[in-house]
Amino acid sequence: MTLAPLRVTRQRPRQDLAAAERAAADFLAALGIDCDSDGLAETPGRMARAYAELLTPRDFTLTTFDNGEGYDELVLARAIPIRSVCEHHLLPFLGVAHVGYLPGERILGLSKLARVVELFAHGPQVQERLTRQIADWLTVHLSPHGVGVVIEATHLCMTLRGVQAVGATTITSTLLGTLRDDPRSRAEFFALAGIAHA
Numbered sequence: 001m002t003l004a005p006l007r008v009t010r011q012r013p014r015q016d017l018a019a020a021e022r023a024a025a026d027f028l029a030a031l032g033i034d035c036d037s038d039g040l041a042e043t044p045g046r047m048a049r050a051y052a053e054l055l056t057p058r059d060f061t062l063t064t065f066d067n068g069e070g071y072d073e074l075v076l077a078r079a080i081p082i083r084s085v086c087e088h089h090l091l092p093f094l095g096v097a098h099v100g101y102l103p104g105e106r107i108l109g110l111s112k113l114a115r116v117v118e119l120f121a122h123g124p125q126v127q128e129r130l131t132r133q134i135a136d137w138l139t140v141h142l143s144p145h146g147v148g149v150v151i152e153a154t155h156l157c158m159t160l161r162g163v164q165a166v167g168a169t170t171i172t173s174t175l176l177g178t179l180r181d182d183p184r185s186r187a188e189f190f191a192l193a194g195i196a197h198a
């Protein structure tokens with residue numbers, strides 16, 4: 001097998017944690033929350049660091065391999081944990097992603113499917129775009145015959161506040177190539193992902 005390591009790095013946004021901490025303190029003060037008590041004194045700093053962590057993806061090395069053995073069955077990673085923040089409220093949405101592909105020229109290490117999910121989950125997102133970005137990225141880097149991505153998530157902006165639809169989950173999917181066009185492959189993908197599909 002031929003190794004083709006590829007270091008995946010994201011252009012990190014300029015981050016000024018001290019400014020973010022001051023802004024968090026102002027934000028809380030504007031909402032009438034007094035940070036002078038012992039318990040809250042460090043909170044603006046924690047908020048700044050927590051959001052910096054949530055919004056910044058980790059770099060990783062992606063190694064793809066020639067599909068020398070010609071493996072042509074579905075490869076699927078089920079229930080990859082997903083955590084992101086919605087770009088409308090900057091509140092978390094949490095759930096799982098099922099990511100599969102029908103190998104073409106290239107295959108990749110199984111852990112990298114979860115890495116790709118993590119790469120796009122960081123930063124302000126909407127679930128539909130996140131789903132599509134994962135599928136497109138795999139299509140570009142693996143030239144597979146098909147790609148399927150399903151995300152099932154709970155949005156805290158929908159459950160904790162607003163409409164307070166506690167327990168509601170949102171499912172999004174992107175199917176490309178054979179997984180979109182061939183009913184048998186599509187049904188197999190949904191069956192292996194454990195999703196009821198008419």
Ligand SMILES: Nc1nc2c(ncn2[C@@H]2O[C@H](COP(=O)(O)OP(=O)(O)OP(=O)(O)O)[C@@H](O)[C@H]2O)c(=O)[nH]1
Nearest residue numbers: 086087088089125126127128155157158161162163
């Ligand atoms: N399509 C989509 N919508 C999202 C996502 N995350 C949050 N939203 C929605 O974004 C919308 C923002 O609507 P607005 O009316 O501008 O904001 P809002 O007044 O806070 O809306 P409510 O949540 O209904 O109180 C809401 O309907 C959210 O449920 C997502 O990933 N995809």
Ligand SMILES: [Zn+2]
Nearest residue numbers: 086088089157
């Ligand atoms: Zn939201």
